[in-house]
Amino acid sequence: MRTNAKMAEFVFHSLSEADTERLGSALARALPPGTTIALIGTLGAGKTRLVQAVAAACGVPREIATSPTFVLVNEYRGTRRICHFDAYRLRDEDEFVELGPEEYFESEGLTFVEWADRVENCMPRERVEIVCEAVGETERRFCINSQGEQLGSAVTAIKDAIDAAG
Ligand SMILES: Nc1ncnc2c1ncn2[C@@H]1O[C@H](COP(=O)(O)OP(=O)(O)OP(=O)(O)O)[C@@H](O)[C@H]1O
Ligand SMILES: [Mg+2]
Secondary structure (H helix, E strand, O other): OOOOOOOOEEEEEEOOHHHHHHHHHHHHHHOOOOOEEEEEOOOOOOHHHHHHHHHHHOOOOOOOOOOOOOOOEEEEEOOOEEEEEEOOOOOOHHHHHHOOHHHHHOOOOEEEEEOHHHHHHHOOOOEEEEEEEEOOOOOEEEEEEEEOOOOHHHHHHHHHHHHHHO
């Protein structure tokens, strides 16, 4: 796998939810404070499941980390503070702005945004992007890359954390 500091990218093939838990643990360990993570992918691709995996790695029970489809934003406080947006049901980008995402983007926590492609103009320039894809009943493909200039090393760190965990 080829990576470089500025434009790191790699694909994580998950064959099971246990694999997705491993990715979640790596994200929880490797993402720098204040990182925003754009989650992109169709219904059932595994966006919420991945946030649950990160939350679990931070000591937040999985059942607490539910999809914020109706409440639009959830906050979990474990070993790290996690904010979880879902833009699926929003009418437009203005409605997203009304939720006050800037405050979360600027916080020290990790901020996940499901359906980030729907509110792309409101997303911070510096972000980690994870494109999620269902390729079978239990098989998922997560393509992880950095947008902007500062988070390339974070993507490399995620990959290293996965490799270190075996
Ligand atoms: N390897 C895997 N990784 C993640 N989820 C998996 C995997 N295998 C099966 N699943 C199942 O796939 C489903 C993913 O649903 P999830 O709610 O995370 O999708 P989503 O991308 O958030 O969709 P939506 O756009 O509706 O919010 C869950 O039911 C989960 O149990
Ligand atoms: Mg979801």
